[in-house]
Amino acid sequence: MTTASPTIRSPRALAWHRRGTAFVDFCREFAQHRAGMVGLVFLVIVALVAIFAPVIAPASMLDVTKLVDVQRFAPPSWEHPLGTDHQGxxxxxxMVWGARVSLLVGLAATAMSMIIGTLVGIAAGHFTGFFGGLMMRIIDFFLVLPSLILAIVLSSVLSRGVWTIIIAIGLTSWAGTARVVRAQTLSVESRDYIERSRALGAGHWHIIMKHLLPGVLPLVLANTTLTVGSAIISESTLAFLGLGDTTLQSWGSILKNAMDVSAATSGYWWYVLVPGIAIVLVVLSFTLMGRAVENITNPTLRSR
Known part of the structure; x- marks a missing residue:
């Protein structure tokens, strides 16, 4: 009678197996956070609405030439669920079409900010001497600069458009992430296995990719969900100031149009309240998700 030999897995296969197991455990723990799940469900609904905007509300419904007989500034009713604007x-x-731009800017600007902040933070924490000090001075420089004012300057200098706003927000909001990543990098650097890797001849690239980056990724992930809300607020602020693309719908541009017609002081409360509540709810949902991810990935918070 022959016995089957045990399956021998390669180190790479074992690493992927551990990662898959860790991801399943993360999803299981996240599902137990009610606040995080509420935020996730709401964001999924908003994302689906944004993706299927052409089906839910055809673009022809925004054509003002076809809205001659529609009442302007109509209050919310069965005929007009959320009211109408100054053009009918x-x-x-x-709001449906504006969700596309607001989510795109929030996610893309956050991705750019996280990539820059992670790379600069790891470099500032890993390298010593002149280069490490230079990276830290760059981080301090961007920390003391008002990010919103710098984003306004970039948006006014560059051509107006969605990608201009994404670049402006992404290039001005990475310093906080870099500082947090640097602190985590210094913590990981002090562990024994980093010293063993150096003693075995590991170079900077190996240490960064194999040890430091996996060590800071949970913190970056938690910080990402919190930064998306700030990016959406920044996009709304820039659009409210008239620095966005006027040919595209966004929640910030709706608030800008409401300000231009003095909706708040003229009694057209729905013109201001609807986009304002939408921005608050989306930012709150990302914040709830961020807190849930932070509780799972941070051992100190998880043990409480």
């Missing part, structure tokens, strides 16, 4: 366009239609 349905507010809910503008």
């Amino acid at each position: 366009r349905e507010i809910w239609v503008r």
Whole structure:
């Protein structure tokens, strides 16, 4: 009678197996956070609405030439669920299309900010001497600069557009992430296995990719969900100031149009309240998700 030999896995296969197991455990723990799940479900609904915007609200509904007989500044009713704007366009239609730009800017700008902040933070924490000090001085320089003012300057200098706002927000909001990543990098650097890797001849690239980057990724992930909300607020602020693309719908541009017609002081409360509540709810949802991820990935918070 022959016995089957045990399956021998390669180190790479074992590493992927551990990662898969860790991901399953993370999803299981995240599902137990009610606040985080509420935020996730709401964001999934908003994302689906943004993706299927052409189906839910065809672009022709925004054509002002076809809205001659529609009442302007119509209050919310069965005929106009969220009211109409100063050109007779349905507010809910503008909100559906505006979700596309707001989420795109929030996610893309956050991705750019996280990549820059992670690379600079790891470099500042790993390298010593002149280069490490230079990286830290660059981080301090961007920390003391008002990010919103710098984003306004970049948006006014560059051509107006969605990608201009993404670049402006991404290039001005990475310093906080870099400082947090640097602190985590210094903590990982002090562990024994880093010293053993150096003693065995590991170079900077190996240490950064194999040890430091996996060590800071949970913190970066938690910080990402919190930064998306700030990016959406920044996009709304820039659009509110008239620095966005006027040909595209966004929640910030809706607030800008409401300010131009003095909606708040003229009694057209729905024109201001609807996009304002939407921005608050989306930012709150990302914050709830961020807190849940932080509780899972941070051993100190998880043990409480």
